[in-house]
Amino acid sequence: VKEVAALARVSTATVSRVLSGNGIVRDELALKVQEAARKLNYKPNRVARSLRSRGTRIIGIVIPDIENPYFAAVITGIEDILLSADYCLLLAHYQDSVDREQVLLETLHCEGVAGLIFTPSTKPSPLYRELAQAGVGLVALAREAPELGVDSVSLSGRQGTYDGVRHLLGLGHRRIALINGPATSSTATERYEGYTKAHQDAGLPVAAELVRNIEWKQESAYRAFQALLDIEQRPTAVFTGSNLLTLGALQAIHEKRLEIPKDIALVGFDDLPWAISLRPSLTVISYEAREMGRCAAQMLLERIAKPSRPPVHREFPTKLIVRASCGAQWDW
Amino acid sequence: VKEVAALARVSTATVSRVLSGNGIVRDELALKVQEAARKLNYKPNRVARSLRSRGTRIIGIVIPDIENPYFAAVITGIEDILLSADYCLLLAHYQDSVDREQVLLETLHCEGVAGLIFTPSTKPSPLYRELAQAGVGLVALAREAPELGVDSVSLSGRQGTYDGVRHLLGLGHRRIALINGPATSSTATERYEGYTKAHQDAGLPVAAELVRNIEWKQESAYRAFQALLDIEQRPTAVFTGSNLLTLGALQAIHEKRLEIPKDIALVGFDDLPWAISLRPSLTVISYEAREMGRCAAQMLLERIAKPSRPPVHREFPTKLIVRASCGAQWDW
DNA sequence: ATGAAAGCGCTAACAT
DNA sequence: ATGTTAGCGCTTTCAT
16 A cells, blocks of 8 residues: 555555545545556555454355255355455355354354355354354345344245145146155255145145155165155155255166156256256256345345344245156157 | 453463464463463454464365356365365356456455465466466466466366267267367367367268357257257267256257167266266266365465475376267166 | 544564 | 564544
8 A cells, every 4th residue: 555655645544545435535636546556556455454444345155065056056146246246255165064064154253254145054053143243244045044033035945845746736646755855954844844735735645655854965865766666556756855856866767767757757846957958858846046146145235234124034936847757748 | 362361361472372373382371271262252353363474264266167066066175175274265256257257366366365276267367377476376277277387187188088989989980079168268179189089090080060169058059969960961979078068969969859879879078966867878078076176275285385386287087987878888 | 635643453573 | 481562454533
């Protein structure tokens, strides 16, 4: 700063005012400062700025699984908004590990992030509350965290599952398997509720043996569905609770040389690029992941600007995209 | 710090020494300090630390496309190493936009990152050089940047493509299409070289009209391959230069009701979870993306520890995984 | 509207 | 081995 100040023949304070956009400076001087800064190729040191002004321009992104294209899309949406607001993104990818989540949250705290967009693991760590109290803006994503009382952006997984299962029911299926995440996961619970409700509304019972709670992993889904295909009264359709689970179920189906949708119909959560390239193409529950990211980012910005605002919630709708795997249409 | 120092009845310097692990302190005192810190729930302010010690513990990750699962896997590998070395990751995802890359690099510079793992767009921005001169450790990933003279971790895309194409050639195919990225991309160039070499080694000519350079996008691949399937002497096989391109080609093939591998055989770059769930399962060129990430992170750590070390390069091998789409085996 | 000066929370250098 | 002190590069009072 000093060099710039010297070159522009002003004080460091003025330089700061010009470059950070705070305070009022005569256009004439401002120009001189900018020119000097350019001439010296001066880049303000953000660390020093953060220290002095007691606040960074860093937002932490806390997510369980970045290899899930869904989260990748969300991140892209977040960037759309936050980068143009001159924030940068600190990635806290905890790889489905609660311990790791804990450690990462502590680091984020130390780094003094201005805000956090987070998808907590099963039960949100108490650290979230601590961060909130420390004045860090929080927005919960995809998984609700009502106990924290923070802004949230979620997905109507219940309705989505309901739509998918009802669609299968409407197609005449009476034994519909549900390959779902762990019972401890709120996401999985939602899916289960939708599944149950669809049966109830149709006046049909749900068969407990057709519901499987497993890890959100392809391999687990593969094994679970293998087993399910071996039971006496094999299901005639399956609803899978996420993209990875769909892939696992698919593996099991192929291995048994079953034909989709003739032998078994399939509807899965999450639409992804490969869903249309599969044969048959996949009937899925789709939603605007990127849009959700944008929304969360926007909320965070507003929260930072107005910390006292009462918490806001927004639920994104899902959409049933009927393709071939459910058997409702013949064109693959 | 002061409060901790007061509670432990030592100086702030001692507190710093204990908590940052530098300097020597009597165990007795160290314990007292740690206890005091815990009691006060004290978290050192990393911003202040960075300012004073002239160096952050932040590493920038510069990548073109986070929605590509390949990059997501690389990031996971990077985390494996860097998080345990107490670094955090600043995500600079430039979404295939050169302008965005530029802006992000500037931000990273201002944030004072200690190092950078980057996959540059076509021609590496001069900012990389600037960063290197400013003492930031650089490791190039996936795309070479020989002009920068920095450490690099790359992939033998040439050999991989060679293997894939030779495999198809060996199966008797003589008209093999190549769906490739833009000619300006070094990745695409490599693929092309492998493709050409395989033909040369087999004493076969390459038909220029079978080679298509397009954007790394599913939609582009779809249209390109649609066109390719309409030409007079239709190709009997196709090699796709990346996962997204494979998906696009698949779409075109399905649309024309062609059967794989009978009507058209397919081998593609990148192995992904869905490759085995497709029918027929995909023959692919595979490689250890996560391992590449680890390697890059390791290199960066070494570079930071020893800035003067001559640049190191490491090329990861690829592996041809023969499944069903190439027609070499009957079991799907 | 501008400048002078203080100080953000730490750690490094120096002194003991 | 520990304490004292200065200062990292900026922004923000407080004067003027």
